[in-house]
Amino acid sequence: MKKSMLLQASVFLAMCVSGGVLMHVSQSVRRAERDLTRLDLSIEREKEALRVLSAEWSMLNSPERIEALAKRYLDLDLPDAAQLVSDPKKLEALQAEEEGILIPASLDSGNGATAPVYLPRKPQKHEASSNTPAQGETRE
Amino acid sequence: MNPNPGSENPPRKEPAQSTALQLACGRLLLLGVVFVMAYGVVAVRVIDLMIVQSASAESVQEAEELARLARSGDLLAQVRRGNIYDRNGVLLATSLKTPALYADPALILDKPAIARALSQIFPELKEAETLTKISVPKSRYAWLRPNLSPAQQDKVLELGEPGLAFEYADSRIYPQGVLAAHLLGYTGRDGTGLAGIERGAQKTLAQGRDVTLTIDVRLQHALHREMKRAIEEFSAQAGAGMIMNARTGEILAGVSLPDYDLNFTSVLAADPEKNKEILTNRLTLGVYEFGSVFKIFTTAALLETQDAPFSMTFDARKPLKIGRYTINDYHAQKRVMTVPEVFMHSSNIGSALMARSVGAQKLQGFLSDLGFMNRPQFDILEVGAPLTPKPWGESSTITVSYGHGISITALQLCAATAAMVNGGLQVHPKLLLPASGDVSVIKAQARLISEETSQKMRALLRLVVTQGTGKKADVPGYNVGGKTGTAEKSGGKKGYNRKSLLSSFIGAFPMDNPEYVIFVMIDEPQGTKKSYGYATGGWVAAPAAARVVTSMAAILGLPSDQYDPTQDISLPLEQYVKPETPEKKKLASN
Numbered sequence: 001m002k003k004s005m006l007l008q009a010s011v012f013l014a015m016c017v018s019g020g021v022l023m024h025v026s027q028s029v030r031r032a033e034r035d036l037t038r039l040d041l042s043i044e045r046e047k048e049a050l051r052v053l054s055a056e057w058s059m060l061n062s063p064e065r066i067e068a069l070a071k072r073y074l075d076l077d078l079p080d081a082a083q084l085v086s087d088p089k090k091l092e093a094l095q096a097e098e099e100g101i102l103i104p105a106s107l108d109s110g111n112g113a114t115a116p117v118y119l120p121r122k123p124q125k126h127e128a129s130s131n132t133p134a135q136g137e138t139r140e
Numbered sequence: 141m142n143p144n145p146g147s148e149n150p151p152r153k154e155p156a157q158s159t160a161l162q163l164a165c166g167r168l169l170l171l172g173v174v175f176v177m178a179y180g181v182v183a184v185r186v187i188d189l190m191i192v193q194s195a196s197a198e199s200v201q202e203a204e205e206l207a208r209l210a211r212s213g214d215l216l217a218q219v220r221r222g223n224i225y226d227r228n229g230v231l232l233a234t235s236l237k238t239p240a241l242y243a244d245p246a247l248i249l250d251k252p253a254i255a256r257a258l259s260q261i262f263p264e265l266k267e268a269e270t271l272t273k274i275s276v277p278k279s280r281y282a283w284l285r286p287n288l289s290p291a292q293q294d295k296v297l298e299l300g301e302p303g304l305a306f307e308y309a310d311s312r313i314y315p316q317g318v319l320a321a322h323l324l325g326y327t328g329r330d331g332t333g334l335a336g337i338e339r340g341a342q343k344t345l346a347q348g349r350d351v352t353l354t355i356d357v358r359l360q361h362a363l364h365r366e367m368k369r370a371i372e373e374f375s376a377q378a379g380a381g382m383i384m385n386a387r388t389g390e391i392l393a394g395v396s397l398p399d400y401d402l403n404f405t406s407v408l409a410a411d412p413e414k415n416k417e418i419l420t421n422r423l424t425l426g427v428y429e430f431g432s433v434f435k436i437f438t439t440a441a442l443l444e445t446q447d448a449p450f451s452m453t454f455d456a457r458k459p460l461k462i463g464r465y466t467i468n469d470y471h472a473q474k475r476v477m478t479v480p481e482v483f484m485h486s487s488n489i490g491s492a493l494m495a496r497s498v499g500a501q502k503l504q505g506f507l508s509d510l511g512f513m514n515r516p517q518f519d520i521l522e523v524g525a526p527l528t529p530k531p532w533g534e535s536s537t538i539t540v541s542y543g544h545g546i547s548i549t550a551l552q553l554c555a556a557t558a559a560m561v562n563g564g565l566q567v568h569p570k571l572l573l574p575a576s577g578d579v580s581v582i583k584a585q586a587r588l589i590s591e592e593t594s595q596k597m598r599a600l601l602r603l604v605v606t607q608g609t610g611k612k613a614d615v616p617g618y619n620v621g622g623k624t625g626t627a628e629k630s631g632g633k634k635g636y637n638r639k640s641l642l643s644s645f646i647g648a649f650p651m652d653n654p655e656y657v658i659f660v661m662i663d664e665p666q667g668t669k670k671s672y673g674y675a676t677g678g679w680v681a682a683p684a685a686a687r688v689v690t691s692m693a694a695i696l697g698l699p700s701d702q703y704d705p706t707q708d709i710s711l712p713l714e715q716y717v718k719p720e721t722p723e724k725k726k727l728a729s730n
Contacts, residue, residue, distance in 0.1 A: 027188055054231055054234070055231060062319065063360075063361035078690070078691060079694045080690070081694075082617060082700050084694060084699050086701055090701070
C-alpha cells in the first residue's frame with residue numbers, strides 16, 4: 001500500500017515537473033523569438049538612423065558649406081600657390097626674419113616631413129589678393 | 141488512476157460495500173487531482189503572463205511595431221539601392237526612408253486654413269492648387285508632397301490636423317546638392333536610374349551594391365566654384381570643366397553648367413525638352429568645335445608622322461585661300477614661322493600648312509587613333525557621337541587642323557590631350573573607381589605617339605603658357621602648360637558667328653611629367669572692361685584654369701618649390717622663337 005502510494009505520488013510529481021519544464025521551455029522559446037524580432041527591428045532602426053546620419057554628415061561636410069563657414073567665422077581664405085612649400089626650413093627662416101610666426105607643432109617631430117608647409121601670407125599681398133585673382137591680371 | 145484500487149488489498153468481509161466506498165473515494169480523489177492540476181496550470185499561466193512576460197514586454201507601442209513588422213515580412217528582405225561614394229568615401233547618393241505627405245480630405249474640417257498653412261511650410265505648394273486637391277468630394281486620398289525633411293514633418297505634425305498623414309518610401313538623397321550633378325544623374329520615382337552614373341551603373345546599384353566614383357568632392361567643388369565665377373564674370377551662357385588624371389584617365393572632377401540640385405530633379409525631369417539646357421551634360425553629351433585647342437593634335441601629327449624638326453617653317457605672311465575659304469590668323473604675325481611659333485601664336489595659316497604637309501589620310505588616321513571618329517565608351521551612357529566631315533575633302537583637312545568642321549566631346553578632348561602629354565599612351569576615361577587589385581577593368585593602353593613626340597608636345601604646351609596665348613594660365617611654381625582655343629560658334633551669316641564664341645583652355649601640370657589634365661570651356665563669354673573687351677580662351681578660360689590649379693595645389697598638398705625655372709622644358713624652344721619686341725628680347729637674353 002505504502003509502496004504503491006509512493007509510486008503514484010512520484011508519477012504525479014514527475015508529471016507536474018515535466019509539465020512545468022515543458023511550459024518553461026515553450027515560454028522561453030517564445031520569449032527568445034520575441035527578442036530576436038525586437039533585435040532585428042532595432043538593428044533595422046539603427047541602420048536607418050546610420051544612413052540618415054551619414055547623409056547628414058556628408059551634407060554638413062560639403063566643401064561648399066565648409067568654405068562658406070570658414071570665410072564667415074574664421075576669416076580664412078584660399079591660400080596662394082606660393083604659400084605652399086615642401087621645405088620646413090623656409091618657415092624657420094621666415095620666423096627668424098619676422099616675429100610672431102608660429103611653427104606648426106607637426107613640424108617639431110622632425111620626421112623629414114613630406115607634407116607641404118603653409119607659409120604665412122604677407123599682409124600687403126593679402127589686401128591685393130582678396131579682391132583680385134592671384135596672378136597677372138594687370139599684365140598687358 | 142488505478143482502475144481497481146482494491147485489487148492490491150483484497151477485502152475478506154463485506155466485500156461489496158467496501159469496494160463501492162473505495163471506488164467512490166478513488167473517483168473523488170481523481171476528480172480532485174484533475175481540478176487541482178487545472179487550477180495549477182491556470183495559476184502558472186497567470187504567473188507567466190503577469191510576472192515572466194511583463195518583465196520583457198516594454199510597451200504597447202513596441203508590440204504594435206512588432207506586429208507591423210511581422211505583417212510586412214519582406215521589409216527586412218527588401219533590397220535597398222546602393223550608395224554612391226567619391227574616391228575618398230564621401231557619400232554622394234543614398235536611399236533613405238522619407239515621409240511623403242498626403243491628405244484624407246474627408247477628415248479635414250477647415251480646408252482653406254490647412255491649404256494656407258501648408259503653403260507656408262512648403263513654398264512650392266500653391267495655396268489654391270492644394271485647396272482644390274483636398275476639396276475633391278468623396279475622395280479619401282490626396283497626394284501632396286514627397287521627401288519631407290524632419291523639420292518640415294515636425295511643422296506638419298504641429299498643425300495637429302488628423303486629415304494629414306505620412307507614408308514612408310525609399311527616396312534618393314544627394315547630400316552634396318548640385319555638386320557633380322551631371323555625373324551622378326538622377327533616378328525616377330520608381331528608383332530606376334535615368335541619367336548619369338545612376339543610369340550607367342543601374343545594374344550594380346539595383347542589386348544593392350555600392351559604387352565608388354573617381355571624383356574627389358574637394359576638387360569638384362574647386363572646379364565648380366571657379367567655373368561658376370568665370371561664367372558670371374564674363375556673362376557667359378554655359379560652361380564645362382574637367383580635371384583628369386593624365387595617366388589613368390580617372391576623372392577627378394567634372395562640371396557642366398548650368399546645373400541643378402539633384403534633390404529636386406523631379407520637376408526638371410518631368411519636362412526634359414524645356415529643361416534641355418540644364419539637363420544636358422556638356423562634358424560627355426555635348427559635341428563642340430573646339431577651335432585652336434585642336435592644333436595640339438595637328439602639331440603632334442606633324443611631329444609624329446613627318447618626324448618634323450622644330451625648325452621647319454611655315455609661311456604665314458598672307459591669308460591662305462582654299463577653294464571658297466580664306467584662312468586668317470587671329471593673332472596675326474604676318475611672317476614665316478617655325479613650329480613652336482605657329483603653336484604659341486596659334487596661327488591658323490601655319491596649322492593649315494602643317495595639316496597639308498601631314499596629308500589628309502594620315503591626319504584622318506591619326507585623329508581616328510585618338511578616338512575622334514567614334515562615339516567613346518564611357519561609364520555614363522549619355523555620350524555624344526562626334527560630327528566629322530563627310531566626305532573628307534581637302535578643305536576638311538585644312539579646317540580640322542585648327543579645330544573647325546569637326547565636333548567632339550570634352551571627354552574625348554581631355555583623353556586625347558592626356559595621351560599627348562603622358563608619354564604617348566592612350567587613356568580610357570573612367571568614372572567608376574576600380575576596386576584596388578581589380579585588374580579585370582584595366583584596358584590595354586595603346587601607344588598613340590612616341591615618348592619623344594610626347595616630350596616635344598609638353599615643351600610646346602609649356603611654351604604657350606610661358607610666352608604664348610595662355611600666359612594667364614600660369615601659376616608660379618606649378619609648371620602649367622596648355623593651349624587656348626577660341627572658336628566661333630556655328631550660326632550667323634557665313635556659317636559662323638563672330639560674336640558668339642566658345643573659349644576654352646586645355647592644359648596639364650606639372651609639365652615635366654604631367655599628372656593632371658585640366659580643361660575649362662566657357663560658352664559665349666562677353667568681353668569685360670578688365671579683359672579689354674576680349675572674350676578669347678586666353679582671357680576667359682586660362683585665368684579660371686590657373687585658379688583651379690591653385691586650389692588643387694592646396695587641396696592635394698602640392699608644394700610650389702619643386703619647380704626650377706632654369707630647367708623649364710620650354711627653354712630649349714626659345715631658339716626657334718623670334719622675340720617680339722626689343723624689350724622682350726632683352727629679357728630673353730638675360
